Amino acid sequence: QQQVKQSPQSLIVQKGGIPIINCAYENTAFDYFPWYQQFPGKGPALLIAIRPDVSEKKEGRFTISFNKSAKQFSLHIMDSQPGDSATYFCAASEAGTALIFGKGTTLSVSS
């Protein structure tokens, strides 16, 4: 049973566009929702994270929107750049335990 479902699997946008990646979770005990960015041959790097008492969080060009009642959260990348081309993972955890990851979204930003 997949506890965190991520979509789409891949995404292509033009430079300056706003890609949106969505995740849905099942476990209502999850209390921490991070997004990671991963480049080929590298480990995941933390981008931004949110807790369920907040509906939106912005850090630079990255924004998380969180809908607790729908058990969904999404990542928006403003003014996307070719350097943002990478694989993005959403994740969730409960009380600081192991992260449960989505399957990832491969983003390509064309110039």
Next chain:
Amino acid sequence: DTGVSQNPRHKITKRGQNVTFRCDPISEHNRLYWYRQTLGQGPEFLTYFQNEAQLEKSRLLSDRFSAERPKGSFSTLEIQRTEQGDSAMYLCASTAGGQQPQHFGDGTRLSIL
């Protein structure tokens, strides 16, 4: 570099051999996690330590896998009698506490011939 360090970066071995990977967490981080990532998938949890105590193990961690964290500093992950299905990227992450962000190393890629 004060990030999470993993060695070796790449390990190639024959099926049936034993392999050991090392993870050096960020200094002062008391929690250390091991994950496995196969191609096209997100990382999957294997096990984690708080200081030297191994607090949780995933069902993915078969009896051929063992992890240690002596003295609560670096950690090792050993796989005995490797199988083709063990081919993956093995990632280590550390955090300063249960509610703090997990920071990942660049992993060890295991290839089984």
